[in-house]
Amino acid sequence: MTPYPINTVGADPAATYGRPPYGSHQLNRRTLLTINAAACCHHDGDTEQACRRTVDALTALPADCRSGLVHRRALDLFEAIPAQHHRERAVRQLQDVLAA
Numbered sequence: 001m002t003p004y005p006i007n008t009v010g011a012d013p014a015a016t017y018g019r020p021p022y023g024s025h026q027l028n029r030r031t032l033l034t035i036n037a038a039a040c041c042h043h044d045g046d047t048e049q050a051c052r053r054t055v056d057a058l059t060a061l062p063a064d065c066r067s068g069l070v071h072r073r074a075l076d077l078f079e080a081i082p083a084q085h086h087r088e089r090a091v092r093q094l095q096d097v098l099a100a
Contacts, residue, residue, distance in 0.1 A: 028070055031057045035073045039080070047081055051090035058097050066100075074098055 034057040042050035054074050058066055078094055085091050
């Protein structure tokens with residue numbers, strides 16, 4: 001018995017293995033890509049946009065998916081923001097989402 005179906009050419013892997021089409025691993029991957037893009041925004045000088053994109057990405061996830069690497073990457077972004085920006089609304093919103 002093989003662990004994988006033999007006739008899977010062109011098949012949707014999620015459907016083949018009985019998982020929903022966009023499981024938490026897909027959501028986490030998309031979120032990580034969004035957070036990485038947000039980090040680029042911050043690096044390019046748009047900290048407000050970086051925070052907004054990260055907050056939007058995190059709040060779109062179910063609460064149980066906001067931990068581990070996703071949380072760590074968002075926290076890394078927050079920690080890269082200089083303290084003088086921590087009073088800005090977007091930065092405070094990011095901090096609140098990370099604390100939740």
